[in-house]
Amino acid sequence: MKLIILDRDGVINEDSDDYIKSVDEWRPIPGSIEAIAKLSMNDYRVLVATNQSxxxxxxxxxxxxxxxxxxMHQLVGAAGGSVEAVFFCPHGPDDGCDCRKPKPGMLRDIGDRLRVELNGVAAVGDSLRDLQAAEAVGARPVLVRTGKGQRTLDKLGGKLDCEVYADLATFVDVLLVEED
Structure with a gap:
């Protein structure tokens, strides 16, 4: 089974320091919807794991x-793809839950519900907490420069032990070529 886990804000849709608070504010990053459709067409199960404080x-x-x-589901469906499930953490940073990234609870929940190990599964995010959650479950952390990705790179001086891509579409193109 081929599986991929995507963060939402900053990977699939534009992000904002003021939060995405409405349907009108939810705008896809150019190429992200088509990238998800490509994954679906290549037999990937696409899941979203997102903090929503x-x-x-x-x-x-x-x-x-x-x-x-x-x-999001409608746009991806219109492009010929699907998102199998969206997992989200509704908690704030001080709530002490285990599902808020960088803690691994949400990703472990995905593995448990699908009855799969996440070792080597690509987990695409735009923040350090996304990468830390992926590493905690043995997934393949991937950073995109969209959203807060470039800020994350700059903050860490470019010193990250993960793959870095311009955006989701670029990563998906590379991932699908790797399979051939």
């Missing part, structure tokens, strides 16, 4: 989050 902060509710995810 805006819920805990009272910036939006679960219904609004569901509407954002419906929009």
């Amino acid at each position: 805006g819920i805990a902060r009272g910036l939006f509710d679960l219904d609004t989050l569901a509407q954002m995810h419906d929009k």
